[in-house]
Amino acid sequence: MALRSVLAQSVGHIEILLLDDASSDDSIKVARGVADTDPRVRIFETSRNAGPGAARNRGFEMATGRWIAIVDSDDIIHPCRLERMTTAGDALETDAVADDLTYFHDASIRPAGTLMGTNRPEKPAGLSATCFVSADPNAPQLGYLKPLIRRTALSGLRYREDIKIGEDHDLYVRFLLNGGRMHLLPQSYYLYRRHNSSLSYRMHPDDVAAIISAQDDLLRDYPDLSDGMLDHMALRRAALQRPLAFETLVQEIRGRHFGRAMGQLVHRPSLLPQLVKVGKSRLARALVRPRNASAVIARDPSEWTLQDWSVMLEKTM
Numbered sequence: 001m002a003l004r005s006v007l008a009q010s011v012g013h014i015e016i017l018l019l020d021d022a023s024s025d026d027s028i029k030v031a032r033g034v035a036d037t038d039p040r041v042r043i044f045e046t047s048r049n050a051g052p053g054a055a056r057n058r059g060f061e062m063a064t065g066r067w068i069a070i071v072d073s074d075d076i077i078h079p080c081r082l083e084r085m086t087t088a089g090d091a092l093e094t095d096a097v098a099d100d101l102t103y104f105h106d107a108s109i110r111p112a113g114t115l116m117g118t119n120r121p122e123k124p125a126g127l128s129a130t131c132f133v134s135a136d137p138n139a140p141q142l143g144y145l146k147p148l149i150r151r152t153a154l155s156g157l158r159y160r161e162d163i164k165i166g167e168d169h170d171l172y173v174r175f176l177l178n179g180g181r182m183h184l185l186p187q188s189y190y191l192y193r194r195h196n197s198s199l200s201y202r203m204h205p206d207d208v209a210a211i212i213s214a215q216d217d218l219l220r221d222y223p224d225l226s227d228g229m230l231d232h233m234a235l236r237r238a239a240l241q242r243p244l245a246f247e248t249l250v251q252e253i254r255g256r257h258f259g260r261a262m263g264q265l266v267h268r269p270s271l272l273p274q275l276v277k278v279g280k281s282r283l284a285r286a287l288v289r290p291r292n293a294s295a296v297i298a299r300d301p302s303e304w305t306l307q308d309w310s311v312m313l314e315k316t317m
Contacts, residue, residue: 003034005076007041010083017062019055020045027073053159053167060151060158067148070168074193075146076104081189085148088185092124095180098147100188114188116140124183129176130228132169133215135235143169146190153180166211170218177222205251208244212237246271 006016018041020028028045035041044058056070067086071077078084081099089097101115114120119140132142143166157175159167176182215237219225225233245268252261265272 002071002073002075002077003031003041005079006071007034007038008079009077010080011086013065014040014082015063015065016041017059018043019059021051021055022046022049051161051164051167053161053163056167057158057161060154063151066151068151068154069148070146072146072193076191076193078189078191082148084187084189085185088124089148089150089183092183094126094183095153096147096149096175096182097124097185098127098145098182099185099190101144101146101190101192102188103194104191105194115144115192116184121184121186124185127176127182127184129173130226130232132173132176133229133232133236135232135239137239141169143172144192145172145184146192147172147182149175149180160214163207163210163214165207166214169211170214173218174221177218177225205244205248208240208247212240212244215240246274249275 003016003018006014016038018031018035020031020043022045028043031041031043035043042062044062046055046058059070060068067082067089069082069085085097085099100120103113103115117140127142145168154175155178157171157178159171163170172182215233219230219233245264249261249264249268249271252258252264
């Protein structure tokens with residue numbers, strides 16, 4: 001679906017670099033069939049899965065066009081997206097131009113809200129690095145944006161290949177700190193698929209730790225950041241530490257390391273209400289597994305033991 005939407009673009013000259021990161025389904029077979037009949041499509045395959053950063057870096061190396069656009073494999077773009085956004089980018093004399101994301105779910109392409117929501121600008125607005133590191137929980141997560149970037153403006157900048165989540169966010173922040181200019185349009189030409197499984201997706205502690213490490217590296221690589229930027233980054237780091245602690249607790253319970261889990265709860269008692277909240281949200285799922293969890297679901301989550309939590313997390317998360 002993503003490839004079809006790119007092939008249907010209204011712009012006359014376009015190169016499509018399809019980067020297959022050792023996929024395990026038949027998508028590469030389908031892509032080869034398209035490439036055999038459309039010279040705009042070029043396929044690059046890897047023998048092992050190296051992650052999104054490595055795949056996109058290869059695309060950067062192979063790209064020859066004025067603008068580079070990333071389209072994820074299960075998303076859809078409007079037929080006029082590239083034409084309208086490159087026109088806007090040229091008019092704004094900017095280095096990167098982004099649009100809002102419209103969410104849709106697996107079973108339907110009916111819109112399900114947008115990334116920016118009520119924060120969508122009324123006219124093209126400039127974005128700074130500070131916008132991306134805001135720790136405001138009510139602010140849109142701008143790292144999800146899919147901007148078009150002038151190839152020459154990248155100046156050798158590449159994705160970090162050692163992080164699997166948040167690699168876009170890190171690239172955008174570095175791009176802006178390096179002097180790149182980015183504008184956000186009020187329109188939305190990008191349909192971002194939200195899988196049902198992604199609504200309850202939980203990051204592994206290693207993923208959260210990698211995001212924190214990437215931000216720490218920014219502080220090292222850009223020592224002259226403004227006080228305001230430093231304040232935002234400190235708040236964001238503190239905000240990331242909370243899910244890191246919670247996901248670590250979940251892993252300890254799932255692994256039946258109850259002593260370490262109890263130590264975490266003693267050190268961070270604020271994790272207990274969050275654990276109870278998760279238990280209540282998972283209770284309905286456990287009800288369909290009475291043989292595995294009958295002893296647990298008989299009580300309120302606030303009364304569960306760590307052993308109970310181990311059973312629940314194993315069966316429902």
